[in-house]
Amino acid sequence: MNFEAVKAIYLFEMARTRRTLLQSVVSPVISTSLYFIVFGAAVGSRIQEIDGVSYGAFITPGLIMLTLLTQCIGNGSFGIYFPKFTGTIYEILSSPISMTEIVLGYVGAAATKGMLVGLIILATAALFVDLSIAHPFVMLVFFVLTAVTFSLFGFLIGIWAKDFEQLNLIPMLVIPPLVFLGGSFYSVSMLPPFWQAVSHANPVLYLISGFRWSFFEISEVSPLVSFGIIIAFLAVLMGLLVWIFRTGYRLRN
């Protein structure tokens, strides 16, 4: 194991975060605050409690997930795409470092950064609403697993993308609808049966549901199902990763 290399990549990526502090941290905090003001205060004042939880508190887990997913995918994909774009990837590829170590460095840094921003959002939310976390350990498990899984997802997007458009396609076009329609701002049980069924095909619903359960013990599906879905997604991504290692797909060809 080339620990020095993993450390070098990890610190290099974290340094990039420090250089872009405004964009990395301040902007998600501002946009989350806006969500709280618009949805929590304006809309929330007209909505009664959902399953015994005030509306502002109800949307918090979803908002954290929204941030976590976009941050992790964004960081994970950009981290590996940028060296491909500038050409500095030559150095990574000619170093005595395995693909596993490359992934550890990049995905580790992307997940760390995503979780930092996620925690800041949690702290911001606590300013607006009364929050209590019923199962802090479960919350942490969902939090970390989601961060790692989606950073890895981002990493794969970064390897696959041939240009900036492809790079932004999934984070910009796919993730927001999935998060918005995954019950971030409402309980799916409020929908007509047909749309409930459609919502259950949305993987993000399971993430938000499980995460919300760790806060308030209310969920759309059993938290175990949520856990199973994340693990399954992680397994699929790992499979893809192994295939990329073996074939050198878009890296060594």
Next chain:
Amino acid sequence: MAPIVSVSHLVKTYGSGFQALKGVSLDIEEGEILALLGPNGAGKTTLISIICGIVNPSSGTVLVNGHDVVKDFRATRAIIGLVPQELTTDQFETVWNTVSFSRGLHGKKANPAHIEKVLRDLSLWDKKDNMLRELSGGMKRRVLIAKALSHEPRILFLDEPTAGVDVNLRKDMWKVVQTLREGGVTIILTTHYIEEAEEIADRVGVINGGEILLIEEKSALMKTLGRKQLRIELAEPVTVLPQGLEPYHLKLEDDGGRLIYDYDASGGRTGITTLLAAIAEAGLRIKDISTRQSTLEDIFVELVEKRA
């Protein structure tokens, strides 16, 4: 002694179907400087990329220090430094950080003293806190060299190191190369510039169309280069050589207006004095005389054209 790099039957076909290498075999000895000459698209960069692990080979093997570059990549890549052809840098990093990063990637613990030495040798010390985007092209090239030397490699690849580089940098670079060589580092450089190969290489390889056309000791090549031609322009053309000139194996060119005499300039007796006397005796009037030495470039052009 086993070669430090041993390439055998190396083939690379890219996804597009383009065959960049068509069965290249090549041994590189430890401590030598090998210059690979070849036109654009000859396969130089692909060859280097495979040895360094950037590109997977289609077939064939490469051993570095006895280890396979694919199966045993940690052992091979750890001792290789690569200076790429393109000026690819992390624009927003400082010189110090990017060079230290390279050392870390190669699994070596931080060693500020070594990094400082490398930066000083390349006249980069006063730029160590500058961001790369603030540097000129030549300075960036120096940074790429510093990155390649950050982990104290035993083999250094320089891919077109002097493309678009000014005289000062070239001088600095060859000074560094000389020091490295004295320390036993094996150096492989690719170049368009034949003078460069003549100046610093121990051996010269010519590559074109994905094949090695020639690989030879520079001294052996220089022997070939030692052949010179004496070209004698005559005032009046002749149709046949006059008697008395047979021993010189002269060739007639330019419809009898020019005599060509091949001789070995490194030998003690060139035969020029007696030839000139013989020409005067035969009654020929000389208009002009010039000599011409075949260069590495002639050999190169001849080889490349022959295969084209």
